Amino acid sequence: MPASFDYAVIRVVPRVERQEFINAGVVVFCLEMRYLDARIHLDPARLKALWPEVDVDLSGNTWKPSSASAPATHPPADCKATPARALPLAGFRRSTILQPSPSIPVSARNRLILDRLEKELLTPER
Secondary structure, eight states, X not given: OOEEEEEEEXXXXXXXXGTXXXXXXXXXXETTTTEEEEEEOOOHHHHHHHOTTOOHHHHHHHSOHHHHOSOOSSOOTTTTSXXXXXXXXXXXXXXXXXXXXXXXXXXXXXXXXXXXXXXXXXXXXX
């Protein structure tokens, strides 16, 4: 039976006034399965296209995939909150460069939803 997942896309917004961004990560949360996980994929060429003077090495060190790739073994502290509020992204709102999308609900049978979202939202078509 499908479970209710929520996800948000983490965006890099180099120049807020231009309203341009690239997707750099996706966070998935499922209250029913007590699941929280994330994937990061920062494409240096796409980032340079939007922000030529960016230090890609410095940006890449900030986005270490290993820091976000292990699934949570315990639910977030506010697990009793609604799923949209349980996504731990509130702190990002203060950043102008890293911004989360609104929480998006999706129904899925298992945790493979993260693999699908990573492929659809983070991996550029070549």
